[in-house]
Amino acid sequence: MKYISTRGNVNGIGFIDTVLMGLATDGGLLVPEKIPQISLEKLEAMSRMSYQEIAFEIISSYVDGEISEQDLKDLIERSYSTFRHTDITPVQKVKDNLYVLELFHGPTFAFKDVALQFLGNLYSYIAKKTGVTINILGATSGDTGASAIEGVRGKEGIRICILHPHGKVSKVQELQMTTVNDPTVLNLAIKGTFDDGQRIIKEIFADLEFKNKYHLRAINSINFARILAQIVYYFYAYFQVKKENDKIEYVNFSVPTGNFGDIFAGYMAKRMGLPVGKLIVATNENNILERFIKDGVYEPGEFRSTYSPSMDIQVASNFERYLYYLLDENSSEVQSLMNQFKTTGKIEVSKEQLRLVQEDFSAYGVKNDECLQTIRKYFADTNYLLDPHTSCGVTAFEKCSPQEDICVTLATAHPAKFNEAIELCQIEQTFPEEIQQLFDKPQYLEVIEADKDEIARRLERHFTSAEVNSK
Numbered sequence: 001m002k003y004i005s006t007r008g009n010v011n012g013i014g015f016i017d018t019v020l021m022g023l024a025t026d027g028g029l030l031v032p033e034k035i036p037q038i039s040l041e042k043l044e045a046m047s048r049m050s051y052q053e054i055a056f057e058i059i060s061s062y063v064d065g066e067i068s069e070q071d072l073k074d075l076i077e078r079s080y081s082t083f084r085h086t087d088i089t090p091v092q093k094v095k096d097n098l099y100v101l102e103l104f105h106g107p108t109f110a111f112k113d114v115a116l117q118f119l120g121n122l123y124s125y126i127a128k129k130t131g132v133t134i135n136i137l138g139a140t141s142g143d144t145g146a147s148a149i150e151g152v153r154g155k156e157g158i159r160i161c162i163l164h165p166h167g168k169v170s171k172v173q174e175l176q177m178t179t180v181n182d183p184t185v186l187n188l189a190i191k192g193t194f195d196d197g198q199r200i201i202k203e204i205f206a207d208l209e210f211k212n213k214y215h216l217r218a219i220n221s222i223n224f225a226r227i228l229a230q231i232v233y234y235f236y237a238y239f240q241v242k243k244e245n246d247k248i249e250y251v252n253f254s255v256p257t258g259n260f261g262d263i264f265a266g267y268m269a270k271r272m273g274l275p276v277g278k279l280i281v282a283t284n285e286n287n288i289l290e291r292f293i294k295d296g297v298y299e300p301g302e303f304r305s306t307y308s309p310s311m312d313i314q315v316a317s318n319f320e321r322y323l324y325y326l327l328d329e330n331s332s333e334v335q336s337l338m339n340q341f342k343t344t345g346k347i348e349v350s351k352e353q354l355r356l357v358q359e360d361f362s363a364y365g366v367k368n369d370e371c372l373q374t375i376r377k378y379f380a381d382t383n384y385l386l387d388p389h390t391s392c393g394v395t396a397f398e399k400c401s402p403q404e405d406i407c408v409t410l411a412t413a414h415p416a417k418f419n420e421a422i423e424l425c426q427i428e429q430t431f432p433e434e435i436q437q438l439f440d441k442p443q444y445l446e447v448i449e450a451d452k453d454e455i456a457r458r459l460e461r462h463f464t465s466a467e468v469n470s471k
Ligand SMILES: N[C@@H](CCOP(=O)(O)O)C(=O)O
Pocket: 139, 140, 141, 142, 143, 144, 145, 219, 220, 221, 222, 258, 259, 261, 310, 311, 317
């Protein structure tokens, strides 16, 4: 299994180099040369496996022997031993045709833990094997940051810096990131939006001299390992639902979407042979992806702060990976559309391409009020408390999934992370102990201009500090 860039100028690299490269050196995103196919017999066998066993089957088909079988099994075991639920990502039936895939049982109560516990352990494994320090740079709209820090903190030979938009994440999200008192962890609160942070880190990664000098590594979903670990739970969820509904031929998935990584993992699962019907893109009022799926025009709108801050994103990183497949793996066309996006701020696909988009996806952009209404309605009717992101997913399920289909909505975070929104719904909730205790801790963060050069200077200091954990 080799990996290539969506823009065509990186070819034939292996899995570990793909993880280390993160953003491709030509500015594109790395994808496998061929998507592994899962046969019907294999699917049947996998339906009886545990989460960890399914993870091994999927991940090993992409790692292709670069990590020994035993080491990979150990990495997977270690990564999911931190989860509070024995099923790792349990599936709950909420009503007749709606299941919720609970992805928030990891250490930071968000779906990001599923991939970042794994990626943290993988980085640690690589750091030990190569003896080279790993300096991680990431941007977050709220959930990735805490989860990435939790995935690597205390691990030998790793430093991390996370950029978050100052004042634009929930209080619990901010506390989760900034109460970590560890000299290898740096939190920069930028005066800007998540899109500013994501653009700046991509510019820094594109400066190859800087990237190589400081061994910069990515933890965002630009890193293919993130997508890979997220493919697993689509398989797991399908098998759980199929057990209860043996006649179904496919399942729809409704996915709260910001950076397009989570739903892109679902698209990969479908391409691998999982019987997925529609992939429903649930956005909030930052609805670039909804507009693209409905009209074929990809063009950022005005930034809005919403009750689902993790999805307050205009430019979705993984859109480029999808574009690559939509354009029939034609990297020069991807390159030219991405250039066009850079100069005009807009991409428009043909009618035939839009038809293909709509074969796989439907979309709904949830208004702020609707998000709260759905939380109230489901709590009153089913006693199930949705977080605001999952509420967008459930609202989109109601709008887009036909009554006769079964749909799994991805529950991407625990409601306790977004108590501001839950309080507006006049619903009382008890905080899990791990979240409650954050309120008494001091915070460690630096507020900084959203300026690439200033941030790069701060990174140089952090990534050359003597502080790095050792055995
Ligand atoms: N929604 C994310 C934004 C970053 O996305 P990623 O999947 O590329 O890490 C967040 O909560 O930080």
